[in-house]
Amino acid sequence: MNLFLLLTREAVIMKLDQIKNNLLHTGVAIALVAGMASFTLPSAYAGGKITIDDTKWISIGMGMRMSYNAVQNFSASTGARALGATGLVAPGYSANPLSGADYSSDFGLNNARIYIDGQIHKYIKFTFNTECFNCFIGGNAAVFGGNSSVGMLDAIGKFEFNRYFNIWAGRTLVPNTRGELNGPFYHQTFEGFKTPFFPADFSGNFNGALGAFTSAPGQAGLYGRDNGVVFFGDLEIPQPWGNNGTLQYSTMISTGLKSAFLLGPNQKESNSWTGRLTYNFLNPEKNPGYYTSGGYYGGAGDILALAIAVQHQKDGAGTFAQRSDFTGLVVDLLFEKPFENNMGTFTFNAEYKHFWADYDKLTGGATAFAGPACFCMFRGTSWTMYGLYLIPHKVGIGRFQPYGRFTSITPDMSSNREELEFGTNYVIDGYNARLSAFYQHGDLYTKGLFYGPIAVGKKVDKFTVALQLQI
Incomplete structure (x- = not known):
């Protein structure tokens, strides 16, 4: 019992x-x-927020971008999908199309991301973002040096004290161009990246892994990210005509290119240094940290922002035998004007780049590109500009935003390339819900990211319809 x-x-x-x-x-x-x-957060932190106490919270969000592309001469029957002289094809690019008239017909998932942000102290926050790195090119993890299809994009510890001085440390965006700091989701056009990449985006993986876009075992980052520390802030600066402007600064020391023993140029393991200054003549821009946007759909009022940035790494380009420093200069401009009486918004973006990487000047790059372990950075000049007009009246659930864009790239060691683009966005909820349809003509797509002496590619027509969603 x-x-x-x-x-x-x-x-x-x-x-x-x-x-x-x-x-x-x-x-x-x-x-x-x-x-x-x-609870829905503002654009600074996408998604929903869970408040733990007065200082602690965590938020989660998601974003995806997908597109349908039809490219002249790129159907399988024309042979245009064959690998070109580089033996490598970057996402969204192909090489050396053969003759033919058939169009390709491809659906692709460009990005699929999960955003996680949080605060653990009044002055301490964190960010952890993921990306589907290989979705656009078929999920072949080996292409990106062993990264899984979904992997870590950002891992940032944030020490944010005031508007004047803050520190981010970890894996984060290198503060060079507005284009990079916009990321793919905060460009005004769907295909925001047109000009040659800085090392952390040209690179196919993080340091020490075999890259997708170069043959070097040593790499310099991925998707514009590098491992390092960023210092940033802003302050008001009086202007001669009486109003105050806002000066934003950001500077980063990061790993940059790290070569293997007797392979690649950076044998002394020098770091990469980057600095960016932005002056807002009219209204200040309000973005998370030192990030930027390609425009604000009129929501930020009058914007005129002029920026200059420099990135430098000793022995940051070339091969073990044909090495050189890398220095990149960029100047970019954003102008946005919402017209009175609900007459719409005009947005204009422009960017100029010049890269110095003087490896193998004697043979014009032929020896370096043919040699082992070349981190063959672009050398030359490029520029792009585009204007957009957001029509004020809704059609259905959104507003149309027609635009035009032109891009020109002039490499020192390769053939020139240009592209003309016309299209329209259908803006439903800013950067959170947007459809795009556009036409491109030029040889940026066919010559791609290869800036060596034997790059070839015809001018082709390309049609794209795209969707972007995030929360």
Whole structure:
């Protein structure tokens, strides 16, 4: 009898513990759902926010971009999908199309990201973002040096004290161009990246891994990110005509290119140094940290922002035998004007780049590009500009934003390339929900990211329809 009572008592206690745990789990789930459903963050942090106490919170968001592309001469029957002289094809690019008239017909997932942000102290925050690195090119993880299809994009510890001085450390964007700091989701056009990349975006992976776009075992980052520390802030600067402008600064020391022993140029493991200054003559821009946007759909008022940035790394380009420093200069401009009386918004972006990488000047790059472990950075000049007009009146659930763009690239060691683009966005909810349709003509697509002496490619027509969603 005593044994029976003891077993019954233990069973009751276990059942009560189970009920308590179920109630606890249910309460947590309800709190999570309620937190996500009841609070939507501004653009600084996408997604829903869960508040833990007065200083601690966490948010989660998601973003995806997909497109349909039809490219002249690029159907399988024309042979245009064959690899060109580089033996490598970057996402969204192909090499050396053969003669033919058939169009390709491809659907692609350009980006699929999860955003996680949080605060653990009044002055300490963090960011952890993921990306589907290989979705656009078929999920072949080996192309990106062993990264899985979904992997870490950003991992940042943030020490944010005031507007004047802040520190981010970890894996984060290198503060060079507005284009890079916009990221793919905050460009005004779907295909925002047109001019040659800085090392952290030209590179196919992080340091020490075999890259997708170069043959070097040493690399310099991925998707514009590098491992390092960023210092940034802003302050008001009086202007001669009486108003105050805003000067934003950001500077980063990062790993940059790190070569293997006797392979690649950077044998002394020098670091990469980057600095950017932006002056807002009219209204200040308000973005997370030192990030930027390609425009604000009129929501920020009058914007006139002029920026200059320099990035330098000793022995940051070339091969072990044909090495050189790398220095990149960029000047970019953003102008946005919302017209009075609800007459729409005009946005204009422009960018000029010049890269110095004087490896193998004697043979014009032929020896370096043919040699082993070449981190063959672009050398030369490029520029792009585009204007957009956001029509004020809604059609259905969104507004149309027609635009035009021109890009020119002049390499020192390769053939020139140009592209003309016309299209329209259908803006439903700013950068959170947008459709795009555009036409391109030129040889940027066919010559791609290869800036060596044997780059070839015809001018082709390309049609794209694209979708961007995020929260």
